[in-house]
Amino acid sequence: MTKGFLKISIALLMTAAAALMAAPYASAGEAGSKHLEEARVTVQRSSLSKEAKAGILAKADRAMAAGIPAEDVSVIITRGLSNGVESRHIEGFLEIATRTKEQNLPIRLVLDRTEQGLAKGVPADKISGVTQRLSEHLAAARPMVEKVENRGVQSTHGGRSDDAVETVARALEKSIPADAIMRTGEKVRDQKGSIVLFNRAVDTITTFVGNGMTTDQAAKMVHTAVGKGYSEHDLEAMERYMVNERRQNRSMDDVVSGMNSRMERGEMMHDMQMQDRTGGGSMGGPNSGSMGGMGGMGGGRR
Amino acid sequence: MKNTKELNRDLIHKILDGDAAPDEQLKMIAQVQADADLKKEFDDIAGALHSLETSERMPAPPFFTAEVMRRLPPKKAPIGRRVWNFLFKGRALKWNMATAFAATVILALIFTQVVRTRNAHVEIAAVSQQEQVVTVTMNLHAPEAHHVSVAGTFNKWKADANVLTKQENGIWTISIPLKPGEYNYMFVVDGKAWITDPNAETYSDDGFGNKNAVVRVKI
Numbered sequence: 261m262t263k264g265f266l267k268i269s270i271a272l273l274m275t276a277a278a279a280l281m282a283a284p285y286a287s288a289g290e291a292g293s294k295h296l297e298e299a300r301v302t303v304q305r306s307s308l309s310k311e312a313k314a315g316i317l318a319k320a321d322r323a324m325a326a327g328i329p330a331e332d333v334s335v336i337i338t339r340g341l342s343n344g345v346e347s348r349h350i351e352g353f354l355e356i357a358t359r360t361k362e363q364n365l366p367i368r369l370v371l372d373r374t375e376q377g378l379a380k381g382v383p384a385d386k387i388s389g390v391t392q393r394l395s396e397h398l399a400a401a402r403p404m405v406e407k408v409e410n411r412g413v414q415s416t417h418g419g420r421s422d423d424a425v426e427t428v429a430r431a432l433e434k435s436i437p438a439d440a441i442m443r444t445g446e447k448v449r450d451q452k453g454s455i456v457l458f459n460r461a462v463d464t465i466t467t468f469v470g471n472g473m474t475t476d477q478a479a480k481m482v483h484t485a486v487g488k489g490y491s492e493h494d495l496e497a498m499e500r501y502m503v504n505e506r507r508q509n510r511s512m513d514d515v516v517s518g519m520n521s522r523m524e525r526g527e528m529m530h531d532m533q534m535q536d537r538t539g540g541g542s543m544g545g546p547n548s549g550s551m552g553g554m555g556g557m558g559g560g561r562r
Numbered sequence: 563m564k565n566t567k568e569l570n571r572d573l574i575h576k577i578l579d580g581d582a583a584p585d586e587q588l589k590m591i592a593q594v595q596a597d598a599d600l601k602k603e604f605d606d607i608a609g610a611l612h613s614l615e616t617s618e619r620m621p622a623p624p625f626f627t628a629e630v631m632r633r634l635p636p637k638k639a640p641i642g643r644r645v646w647n648f649l650f651k652g653r654a655l656k657w658n659m660a661t662a663f664a665a666t667v668i669l670a671l672i673f674t675q676v677v678r679t680r681n682a683h684v685e686i687a688a689v690s691q692q693e694q695v696v697t698v699t700m701n702l703h704a705p706e707a708h709h710v711s712v713a714g715t716f717n718k719w720k721a722d723a724n725v726l727t728k729q730e731n732g733i734w735t736i737s738i739p740l741k742p743g744e745y746n747y748m749f750v751v752d753g754k755a756w757i758t759d760p761n762a763e764t765y766s767d768d769g770f771g772n773k774n775a776v777v778r779v780k781i
Contacts, residue, residue: 270660273667335718372715372746373769379719380748380756382770390769434767470767496778499764507761 295330296320299337312347319354326361328354332371339378349384356391365398366422369429394433401428404438405455408445414454424459431466440465440479447486460492461485467499472512481516484523570597574604578611695739696779700747702759705732707751714747714774716740721750742781746774 299320303313320333333354340350353374361367370391377387405424409415431441441462448458461482468478485495498519505515573590576582582590594601639647700712710726716738717723726734726749734749746766749757758765762775 270664270667273664273671276671332718372719376715376719376746376768377770379713379721380768380770380772386770394769433769467764467766470773471765496764503762503764 293330295334296324299330299334302334302338302341306341308341308347315351316347316354319351319358323354323358323361326358328357328361328367328371332357332375335375336371336378339375340384343378343381345378345384349388352384352388353391356388356395360395360398363399365395365402366426369398369426370394394429397429397432398425400432400438401425404428404441404445408442408449408458409455411445412449413445413458414452416454416456420455420459424455424462427459427463427466431462434466434469436462436465436469436475436479440475443479443483444486447483451486451489453486457486457492460495464495464499468502471502471506473502473516477512477516481519481523484520488523488526570600571603574607578607694781695741696781697737697739698777698779699735699737700726700749700759702726702734702749702751702757703732704734704749704751704757707734709752710734711750711753712736712738712747713750713756715745716747721753740777740779742779744776744778746776748772748774 300317303316303320306313308316316337320337323333324330336353336357337350340353357367357370357374360370373391373394374387377390402425405421405428408424409421415421428441432438444461444465445458448454448461451457465475465478465482468481469475473481481498482495485498490498501519502515505518506512510518570590570593573582573586577587577590590604594604702710704710707728710728711721712724712726713719713721724736724738726736728734746768747759748768749759751757756772758773759775763778764776765773766776768774
């Protein structure tokens with residue numbers, strides 16, 4: 261082996277090694293660059309003033325530097341511009357998301373609410389107000405979830421705490437008192453439940469309240485259910501039961517009464533749902549799931 | 563048949579080697595005296611011989627014989643022997659820093675690839691569990707509609723991403739593969755009316771005064 265050949269071989273090997281090691285990062289960066297490029301093109305092609313374009317792009321750069329996915333930044337910018345939203349509002353959306361992210365709070369809910377509001381044609385100032393309050397609720401929710409965990413509710417891996425922070429923020433958004441949320445944590449802890457059960461319990465209270473139950477009724481019912489050892493699946497089944505009962509025009513008081521009497525009889529809602537199911541809304545196994553929805557504009561489940 | 567010159571040369575060698583008979587020596591002396599060319603040739607050979615006999619004898623350097631033998635073309639061993647030697651004969655490893663470095667880089671690359679492949683298997687296993695999808699079918703009865711799509715958290719609320727197909731009975735339908743999780747969604751009719759699925763599993767406030775349908779996808 262000559263010296264020249266050896267040198268070339270070493271250089272090739274080291275280049276290959278560097279390329280192999282950099283490949284995964286390159287592909288991720290490529291996707292991000294693509295989205296950012298799309299957003300840049302959209303901004304540059306818009307009829308905004310030079311200053312407005314620069315302002316949006318600066319906010320986009322900052323958002324991405326904070327760790328907000330490029331695709332979301334791109335969606336917010338392109339959707340906002342195509343809806344005719346003023347540049348200051350688009351900058352505001354990105355600013356709220358960036359600040360939320362910089363506080364190390366879960367960002368998905370804020371991004372989703374922004375993207376959803378823009379898609380639905382909600383006025384920009386309303387979106388800003390909603391997402392700003394949501395961001396504040398997320399900030400308030402984080403210490404609450406930490407306190408719940410510190411008091412003995414088992415944490416789990418895989419971002420479940422972030423899920424709980426988002427769920428608590430949505431509960432606060434629905435004006436569910438912090439006391440009721442913390443009592444839920446105590447009930448879950450007493451049952452040696454995990455943060456997943458806490459998350460589901462708070463979400464169920466929020467769903468009940470969102471569908472017309474009073475906060476007291478909802479919290480009391482869920483606390484009773486958790487105290488009786490109901491699982492996440494049972495709580496989900498309670499939600500489905502409530503929705504089905506309401507669909508049959510039963511009053512909320514009747515629904516609450518029905519659920520209470522079933523709980524008193526010691527029935528698990530999950531089992532009860534399995535027996536009572538009339539084909540409504542739940543998912544089957546892979547490739548067999550179906551969802552109703554024929555009645556939205558008339559009709560019924562197929 | 564040798565000519566006279568050649569015969570004389572043979573005789574000169576015999577004389578110088580001491581092998582010639584006395585009469586041959588006398589005959590040669592007479593010829594040498596008579597022939598100037600022959601005399602010159604005789605004197606040259608005699609002089610060279612004298613030089614050789616009187617020159618200093620240098621001792622052969624050490625390993626001279628071994629070196630000479632080494633430079634001789636090797637005697638080819640039988641094919642069987644050569645195969646045996648190739649497979650089982652001990653070898654001394656010659657190395658230098660450059661080849662050692664190259665070997666290290668190659669080994670590191672191989673090791674990295676092996677580890678990465680193993681991790682990839684783990685990742686694929688982990689991802690595949692998460693990547694398992696459930697095909698969710700969504701239906702909406704809207705016989706008067708011209709266009710129906712569904713937008714939700716699964717497609718970043720893109721109103722044109724998932725378009726439903728109209729069936730003869732006025733039911734619009736779509737099947738969407740979704741990973742396990744909870745999704746909010748609404749139907750978009752004729753590109754402008756956002757409709758909540760009336761038969762959804764459950765509902766969630768959208769934060770803007772409307773209700774999203776909720777579907778929970780489980781394996």
